[in-house]
Amino acid sequence: TTTGGARYLAGLNPEQRDAVETLDGPVLVLAGAGTGKTRVLTTRIAHILSQGRARPGEILSVTFTNKAAREMKTRLAEMLGQAVEGMPWLGTFHAIAGRILRSHAELVQLKSNFTVLDVDDQIRLLKQLLQAENIDDKRWPARMLAGLIDGWKNRGLSPSQVPSGEAAVFGNGKGGKLYTSYQERLKILNAADFGDLLLENIRLFRENPDVLRQYQTRFKFILVDEYQDTNVAQYLWLRLLSQAPSSLTPATSAAVPSPLVGEGGSVERSETEPGEGSVSADRDPSPASLRSAPSPTRGEGRDISAATTPPKNICCVGDDDQSIYGWRGAEVDNILRFEHDFPGAKVIRLERNYRSTGHILAAASHLITHNEGRLGKTLRTEDVEGEKVTVTGAWDSEEEARGIGEEIEELQRKGEHLNDIAILVRASYQMREFEDRFVTLGLPYRVIGGPRFYERAEIRDALAYLRVINSPADDLAFERIVNVPKRGLGDAAVQMLHDHARKRRIPLFEAARAVVETDELKPKARGSLRQLILQFERWRAQREVTPHTELAEIVLDESGYTEMWQKDRSADAAGRLDNLKELIRSMEEFENLHGFLEHISLVMDREGAADEEAVSLMTLHSAKGLEFDNVFLPGWEEGLFPSQRTLDEQGRAGLEEERRLAHVGLTRARRRAKLYFATNRRIHGTWTTTIPSRFLDELPADSVEITESKGGSGWGGAGGYGPSRFDNVESFGSSYATPGWQRAQARRPGARGPSEGGFKEEQSPFGGRDPFGGGGFGGNFG
Numbered sequence: 001t002t003t004g005g006a007r008y009l010a011g012l013n014p015e016q017r018d019a020v021e022t023l024d025g026p027v028l029v030l031a032g033a034g035t036g037k038t039r040v041l042t043t044r045i046a047h048i049l050s051q052g053r054a055r056p057g058e059i060l061s062v063t064f065t066n067k068a069a070r071e072m073k074t075r076l077a078e079m080l081g082q083a084v085e086g087m088p089w090l091g092t093f094h095a096i097a098g099r100i101l102r103s104h105a106e107l108v109q110l111k112s113n114f115t116v117l118d119v120d121d122q123i124r125l126l127k128q129l130l131q132a133e134n135i136d137d138k139r140w141p142a143r144m145l146a147g148l149i150d151g152w153k154n155r156g157l158s159p160s161q162v163p164s165g166e167a168a169v170f171g172n173g174k175g176g177k178l179y180t181s182y183q184e185r186l187k188i189l190n191a192a193d194f195g196d197l198l199l200e201n202i203r204l205f206r207e208n209p210d211v212l213r214q215y216q217t218r219f220k221f222i223l224v225d226e227y228q229d230t231n232v233a234q235y236l237w238l239r240l241l242s243q244a245p246s247s248l249t250p251a252t253s254a255a256v257p258s259p260l261v262g263e264g265g266s267v268e269r270s271e272t273e274p275g276e277g278s279v280s281a282d283r284d285p286s287p288a289s290l291r292s293a294p295s296p297t298r299g300e301g302r303d304i305s306a307a308t309t310p311p312k313n314i315c316c317v318g319d320d321d322q323s324i325y326g327w328r329g330a331e332v333d334n335i336l337r338f339e340h341d342f343p344g345a346k347v348i349r350l351e352r353n354y355r356s357t358g359h360i361l362a363a364a365s366h367l368i369t370h371n372e373g374r375l376g377k378t379l380r381t382e383d384v385e386g387e388k389v390t391v392t393g394a395w396d397s398e399e400e401a402r403g404i405g406e407e408i409e410e411l412q413r414k415g416e417h418l419n420d421i422a423i424l425v426r427a428s429y430q431m432r433e434f435e436d437r438f439v440t441l442g443l444p445y446r447v448i449g450g451p452r453f454y455e456r457a458e459i460r461d462a463l464a465y466l467r468v469i470n471s472p473a474d475d476l477a478f479e480r481i482v483n484v485p486k487r488g489l490g491d492a493a494v495q496m497l498h499d500h501a502r503k504r505r506i507p508l509f510e511a512a513r514a515v516v517e518t519d520e521l522k523p524k525a526r527g528s529l530r531q532l533i534l535q536f537e538r539w540r541a542q543r544e545v546t547p548h549t550e551l552a553e554i555v556l557d558e559s560g561y562t563e564m565w566q567k568d569r570s571a572d573a574a575g576r577l578d579n580l581k582e583l584i585r586s587m588e589e590f591e592n593l594h595g596f597l598e599h600i601s602l603v604m605d606r607e608g609a610a611d612e613e614a615v616s617l618m619t620l621h622s623a624k625g626l627e628f629d630n631v632f633l634p635g636w637e638e639g640l641f642p643s644q645r646t647l648d649e650q651g652r653a654g655l656e657e658e659r660r661l662a663h664v665g666l667t668r669a670r671r672r673a674k675l676y677f678a679t680n681r682r683i684h685g686t687w688t689t690t691i692p693s694r695f696l697d698e699l700p701a702d703s704v705e706i707t708e709s710k711g712g713s714g715w716g717g718a719g720g721y722g723p724s725r726f727d728n729v730e731s732f733g734s735s736y737a738t739p740g741w742q743r744a745q746a747r748r749p750g751a752r753g754p755s756e757g758g759f760k761e762e763q764s765p766f767g768g769r770d771p772f773g774g775g776g777f778g779g780n781f782g
């Protein structure tokens with residue numbers, strides 16, 4: 001090879017280099033945190049390109065978050081020292097699957113401008129279906145159904161594939177039927193939910209082998225980061241793409257239409273039932289039934305293509321100790337079975353951690369040894385021992401936030417940059433305390449993957465207007481704004497539009513057009529509905545000639561929406577107007593309205609003003625793959641971390657996943673890791689006394705230091721777990737289980753914690769779109 005001197009290879013260790021240079025056949029890099037897995041992937045792309053083995057458009061690289069994809073792009077450009085001509089397909093599973101789906105939408109009964117629903121829309125739609133079925137949504141909440149459907153989609157199951165017993169658990173046996181009609185409704189609305197992006201893409205490939213072959217031919221190299229967290233749907237999708245194209249009719253990559261260009265409606269609308277298609281004909285054994293079976297047998301069921309053709313150049317990297325998405329259907333088995341799935345795979349292990357100092361690595365490594373089900377890996381560092389991991393007790397969460405605030409200011413005085421500081425929480429509600437504190441201190445911070453700007457009511461309203469312009473069939477958007485601002489189109493009018501739409505199976509907007517021609521509405525309502533329709537038609541026409549940012553301003557003005565807030569006397573109205581201005585600013589980055597809305601629907605992690613120095617605040621789940629010099633880890637208490645839910649459940653699986661999450665948290669730190677626990681915490685409005693997390697007991701004493709809270713008030717009275725527990729640092733030092741903590745542990749059952757339900761867990765790097773909790777689902781999308 002001629003790559004000996006390539007600049008981007010310099011500095012790699014021999015194993016990393018092997019992983020970069022082994023371009024032919026399947027490669028698995030199975031290695032611990034901070035060993036350079038992501039760096040290997042990026043370098044591998046640079047290598048493929050500079051060796052001329054593929055053009056950018058022929059490389060498919062899957063990351064776990066949009067943020068990770070952006071970072072990879074930046075690093076790639078740096079490595080190659082110039083902008084790459086054309087870009088690899090670099091993004092999350094959902095972003096890429098969505099992009100493919102859009103190019104062939106007609107083949108799955110969608111139009112190329114289909115809308116991607118967010119959780120709110122999803123819930124609203126499901127509520128309507130529950131109502132239509134006369135199901136009491138107090139007893140059977142729409143949110144629960146959303147969770148079930150999402151779970152099925154994560155497992156690659158279309159309505160016909162859901163095991164009937166499982167479908168029966170909801171709504172007195174109506175779960176399956178509801179899933180079916182939900183999918184039908186989505187088709188009528190020209191919409192897909194998040195899970196559909198993958199599921200419908202899989203269906204597209206299965207029902208259209210020629211389309212699949214195009215992409216199999218196109219993608220000469222496939223790379224996957226965080227492989228340990230792929231779910232069944234993602235796995236199935238990868239398996240389809242990673243088969244070599246059938247050799248009978250080798251398509252040329254030139255034949256593949258640019259995915260950004262639609263197919264111009266040349267494809268006949270298929271006659272298959274929406275949501276059903278022919279998937280059932282070749283359906284897989286249910287992954288659910290395979291769940292419990294031992295790995296080797298499971299494998300056969302999941303080999304979805306005739307695996308006679310050799311798999312191509314796929315490189316997956318991951319770490320079984322960082323698998324933290326089991327609750328969302330991720331299957332760590334995917335990584336354990338790689339060699340089985342991809343025969344002849346080369347497995348490369350990396351053992352040198354380049355990220356963390358000795359003490360931090362020792363703490364993280366020791367903690368994870370308490371898990372049983374793991375492959376076991378060696379991790380070493382050649383870095384200095386560095387500062388010990390600190391553990392600090394605080395009286396309550398307020399003192400915890402104050403303590404961390406002071407530590408951050410101290411770090412600043414020492415010359416640390418705010419960008420190099422992160423706070424990683426277990427549950428998103430923990431953030432509020434820090435946000436309040438930082439606002440008080442005037443300390444800039446950004447929330448990553450959390451409650452987002454685009455989720456604010458006024459932003460959602462404005463977006464709804466734009467969505468209706470973009471896609472007239474977007475009923476949920478239309479319904480949202482039809483009477484905002486108030487136009488005399490109340491519930492009764494909306495209900496009438498619904499009836500019309502349902503009877504004729506047409507979108508609401510169409511129904512509205514028809515209704516204004518009748519006298520079914522009172523004259524005033526009819527007048528304002530007619531005006532609204534005319535306005536939308538005018539805006540739609542204007543769209544062709546007016547820049548999208550300008551159009552947005554026009555729409556907000558002419559619709560009376562801006563005025564509605566201008567006249568509003570409430571305290572937050574001014575802020576909302578500012579937000580609307582900010583929304584328009586944010587549109588400038590996009591070429592057109594469609595691109596902007598596409599971005600909104602896929603965006604999962606938001607950052608503050610990109611150039612401002614700020615502390616990062618995020619959940620542990622969102623922190624995957626990232627690194628910071630200084631990491632604060634608050635809330636290490638039983639019932640919070642590990643979460644109450646995992647403590648309540650049978651078996652160790654949940655608890656082990658929590659421990660992996662703790663391991664992920666610690667391994668984000670380069671130079672300082674600072675753990676906190678509060679002895680009192682308010683949960684759902686009620687004060688509870690808490691017990692320090694068992695994970696604290698599981699840290700190696702030699703690498704840990706107990707410190708006093710800098711929060712001010714001291715914690716002398718901390719419910720029996722006060723400073724006395726740490727008076728004797730020696731005793732902590734002699735064993736990693738302190739007597740004090742052991743006592744606390746002995747009292748654990750019933751002695752503490754939220755009495756029921758436990759914490760609402762943070763789910764989502766998915767930007768809070770997860771229907772299971774914290775306000776929903778949406779992707780660290782990917």
Ligand code: ATP
Pocket residue numbers: 011012013016031032033034035036037038039040319322353354355624625626627667
């Ligand atoms: P995680 O499991 O947390 O995702 P990872 O295995 O992907 O970690 P990277 O993020 O790729 O690890 O690398 C961790 C850090 O180590 C990065 O700052 C990276 O630049 C650095 N690094 C990796 N390999 C080397 C190397 N050979 N020499 C110097 N620094 C390296």
Ligand code: MG
Pocket residue numbers: 037038039225625
């Ligand atoms: Mg990584």
